[in-house]
Amino acid sequence: MPIPAPVLSELQTLLGERLSSTQADRDHHGGSESYHRAPPPDAVAWPETTQEVSAILQLCNRHGVPVIGWGTGTSLEGHALAVVGGLSLDMARMNKVTEVRSEDMQASVQPGLTREELNTELRTTGLFFPVDPGANASLGGMAATRASGTTAVRYGTMRDNVLALEVVLADGRIIRTGSRAAKSSAGYDLTALMVGSEGTLGIITELTLRLHGQPEKIAAAVCAFPTLEGAVECVTATIQSGIPMARIEFIDEVSVRAFNGYAGRNFPEQPHLMIEFHGSEDAVAADAERFGELANDFGGQGFEWAATPEDRNALWKMRHQAFPAQLSVRPGSTAVVTDICVPMSELAGAVAAAHEDIAADGMVGPILGHVGDGNFHSALLVEPGNEDELKRAKALARRMAERALAVGGTISGEHGVGIGKRALMADEHGEGWQVMGAIKAALDPNNILNPGKLVPERN
Incomplete structure (x- = not known):
């Protein structure tokens, strides 16, 4: 209507x-x-x-x-x-930095401001906002979907970096959640409720964000592995050893082929890890050396270090362009994107099973992800209008999600639910999904805020 x-x-x-x-x-x-x-x-x-x-x-x-x-x-x-x-x-148009409190390492911003715009504003303060989903997304959208990205393994997700919110409810009431204090025990955590609610409970109009100090030294590299299992097992060993990685990304051989063609690189078509270290000069050198020893144990080879800021930016720009690069493997295609996250002990098995499933089904599905926190993605490439391919891709994505749930994982590590994963919510949350629906009904009884998403249909 x-x-x-x-x-x-x-x-x-x-x-x-x-x-x-x-x-x-x-x-x-x-x-x-x-x-x-x-x-x-x-x-x-x-x-x-x-x-x-x-x-x-x-x-x-x-x-x-x-x-x-x-x-x-x-x-x-x-x-x-x-x-x-x-x-x-x-x-x-609501895209302003309203206040930076350097002494508190906090900033208050409007929701339309993008993460890159915020970091441009912060460049003279010695601080930065670390959550990096790849796309230059708006901070309000990142909070609404509880986004994370390449740096979550060290700095956490939006859940960890949003301290307070201003939110307009469905009936027009304006509320403030959270505070500027480092912690609170005062009542329900309404900030956490709104972060990840995907616009179904309210419209975010201001965010108070936690900032971090810009590291003294940054070092980044990419290295190849002869097998998928070796690369993923190296990630697990790195995390368990306590090496403080700022980023550790996995890309499979199909993604490498996509990067080579799209970004003009010449990486060997093998699984790779992309890594970054933050800290003091001595700490970064020590961490890089320890990681190199571990990588060697799992067959890592051909380290390519990005020594200058320009080289690092080029490396991560390539990673951030992964989705269009993956689509270019099959020109004219679209994608069903998976987003499962599993406990670190289950990561190698989950990635291997996904890889085998894709091959067995005859799909093209490059795999990459923020494996330092157990999160990986596959872009299952389908021809627009090909209903059989779309059906197969959806079935394949569902099997990946079911395997993740079976080992204590989740259907979405960072992309959120939207309409794409709504059918899996009951499998993950059981009766808890109905509780989410009850919260939605209480705050939005007329169901005007982003209807048809996230929560069960109203009876």
């Missing part, structure tokens, strides 16, 4: 040119980077203040109009698609 004309008229009065129903704007907010598709929203709004967000939600709540938060559109599970129509709430 389209947005009623009187509601559009009130929104137009409130926002002026910052409300659009043009096909181009609607189509831009109806796309997805993976295979997920849905009709575009009925209209797009660009609020500039928390008060405007509150007014929009009050109006939409009265009339039962769905509201779907939009950051930069980089999510892979269809989180921001308007599956039942409604209003796309684009937070791009």
